[in-house]
Amino acid sequence: MPAASDCTQMLDSETKAVETPEDHAEELRLWLRLLTCTTLIEGEVRGRLRQRFDVTLPRFDLMAQLDKAPDGMTLSDVSKRMMVSNGNVTGLVERLVESGHLDRRTSDTDRRVQVIRLTKLGRAEFRRMAAEHEAWIADLFADLSPKDVRELMRLLAKTKASAQKSAGRRRA
Amino acid sequence: MPAASDCTQMLDSETKAVETPEDHAEELRLWLRLLTCTTLIEGEVRGRLRQRFDVTLPRFDLMAQLDKAPDGMTLSDVSKRMMVSNGNVTGLVERLVESGHLDRRTSDTDRRVQVIRLTKLGRAEFRRMAAEHEAWIADLFADLSPKDVRELMRLLAKTKASAQKSAGRRRA
DNA sequence: TGGAAACATTTTAGGCTTAAAACAATTTCG
DNA sequence: CGAAATTGTTTTAAGCCTAAAATGTTTCCA
Numbered sequence: 001m002p003a004a005s006d007c008t009q010m011l012d013s014e015t016k017a018v019e020t021p022e023d024h025a026e027e028l029r030l031w032l033r034l035l036t037c038t039t040l041i042e043g044e045v046r047g048r049l050r051q052r053f054d055v056t057l058p059r060f061d062l063m064a065q066l067d068k069a070p071d072g073m074t075l076s077d078v079s080k081r082m083m084v085s086n087g088n089v090t091g092l093v094e095r096l097v098e099s100g101h102l103d104r105r106t107s108d109t110d111r112r113v114q115v116i117r118l119t120k121l122g123r124a125e126f127r128r129m130a131a132e133h134e135a136w137i138a139d140l141f142a143d144l145s146p147k148d149v150r151e152l153m154r155l156l157a158k159t160k161a162s163a164q165k166s167a168g169r170r171r172a
Numbered sequence: 173m174p175a176a177s178d179c180t181q182m183l184d185s186e187t188k189a190v191e192t193p194e195d196h197a198e199e200l201r202l203w204l205r206l207l208t209c210t211t212l213i214e215g216e217v218r219g220r221l222r223q224r225f226d227v228t229l230p231r232f233d234l235m236a237q238l239d240k241a242p243d244g245m246t247l248s249d250v251s252k253r254m255m256v257s258n259g260n261v262t263g264l265v266e267r268l269v270e271s272g273h274l275d276r277r278t279s280d281t282d283r284r285v286q287v288i289r290l291t292k293l294g295r296a297e298f299r300r301m302a303a304e305h306e307a308w309i310a311d312l313f314a315d316l317s318p319k320d321v322r323e324l325m326r327l328l329a330k331t332k333a334s335a336q337k338s339a340g341r342r343r344a
Numbered sequence: 345t346g347g348a349a350a351c352a353t354t355t356t357a358g359g360c361t362t363a364a365a366a367c368a369a370t371t372t373c374g
Numbered sequence: 375c376g377a378a379a380t381t382g383t384t385t386t387a388a389g390c391c392t393a394a395a396a397t398g399t400t401t402c403c404a
Contacts, residue, residue: 022310024306024307024309024310025306026318026321026325027306027309027310027312027313027316027321028306028309028310029325030313030321030324030325030328031213031309031312031313033325033328033329033332034206034209034210034213034324034328035210035214036255036328036332037206037328037331037332037335038206038207038210039255040255040332040335040336040339041203041206041335042207043255044335044338044339044342048342083208083211083212083215134196134197134199134200135196136338137196137199137200137203138194138196138199138200139338139341140199140203140334140335140338140339141199141202141203141331141334141335142334142337142338143330143333143334143337144199144327144330144331144334146198148327148330149198149199149202151323151327152202152206152324152327152328152331153198153201153202153205155316155320155323155324155327156202156205156206156208156209156324157205158315158316158320159209159313159316159324160205160208160209160212161315162312162313162314162315162316163209163212163213163216163312163313164212165314165315166216166308166311166312166314167212167216167312169311170216170220
């Protein structure tokens with residue numbers, strides 16, 4: 001199978017207009033591989049959280065955000081950080097308040113804003129889960145050398161920047 | 173901030189028993205970055221598919237699997253390839269048969285098995301979407317050099333293998 | 345000052361997703 | 375052969391998720 005040679009340079013100004021369907025199979029394969037890795041790891045983490053702590057991944061993720069913010073966060077902040085819709089956060093928070101993991105109150109200075117925090121129970125449970133969670137992640141990435149890890153970090157940072165730029169271009 | 177030096181070797185047999193809480197912050201950060209990239213790109217693709225073709229990402233993904241299999245696939249095959257649960261595929265297929273994009277029949281040789289294919293309509297619509305989709309992906313990854321792409325592919329292959337090994341260890 | 349714009353959140357409607365249990369058909373093997 | 379295990383799919387119950395519309399609040403500025 002011949003590797004797709006990446007000849008993206010325009011040979012002359014005419015070429016541009018001719019709607020040459022360029023070959024981007026490599027990028028497509030990269031995207032699918034990225035997705036596979038994430039899905040694989042996410043599924044594994046989801047299963048372990050359920051088995052070991054009977055907690056869902058979204059609940060864990062939300063608690064993780066709050067653990068980093070002792071003074072609490074607004075729902076909007078959470079929504080942006082977790083990269084999920086506002087309505088999604090509303091329901092998630094509802095259930096976590098119900099189960100006693102979260103505390104929620106209306107801001108004194110702005111009555112539109114809801115501030116949420118971990119309760120003592122929520123924080124204790126999260127810390128307990130987080131310790132094991134970190135070990136799971138370490139194990140899942142165990143075959144990567146420190147150099148691999150650094151290199152992946154670098155390339156993913158570049159990927160993130162590229163994707164954000166592209167997303168920005170579209171919204172513009 | 174001192175980089176965490178990765179000293180995973182056991183210095184002596186005693187060390188193992190002492191429950192040293194090892195530092196795996198780097199791997200954790202790597203996982204979060206991986207997740208961020210995927211979520212970012214996935215969200216972008218989801219939005220474009222909806223806006224441009226009024227189709228959901230899962231529907232598109234399922235059609236993509238079938239486009240590669242002219243003779244059809246069983247629901248199990250699809251479920252494994254897409255890395256989603258069986259029940260999920262059942263519902264997805266139901267809706268795509270309903271909308272005329274998929275054809276479904278029971279296997280002649282094994283009455284447990286359902287074989288699904290793209291209909292003519294389904295294939296035509298998918299091809300139309302796939303062409304644009306590939307361009308979107310290319311744009312999202314546009315700032316990566318060909319070398320970056322190759323290197324990412326390599327490192328993600330290694331990551332996938334590592335995660336699969338770890339998942340296997342757990343199931344064992 | 346008063347209305348328009350912006351903002352934070354919730355609601356709505358529909359679809360996606362999972363884990364586990366149930367069901368049906370086939371294969372295995374005593 | 376026939377019971378037990380396996381395999382493929384569907385069902386169930388619950389929760390997750392999104393986009394878009396609705397609601398309430400604050401800010402901006404003419």
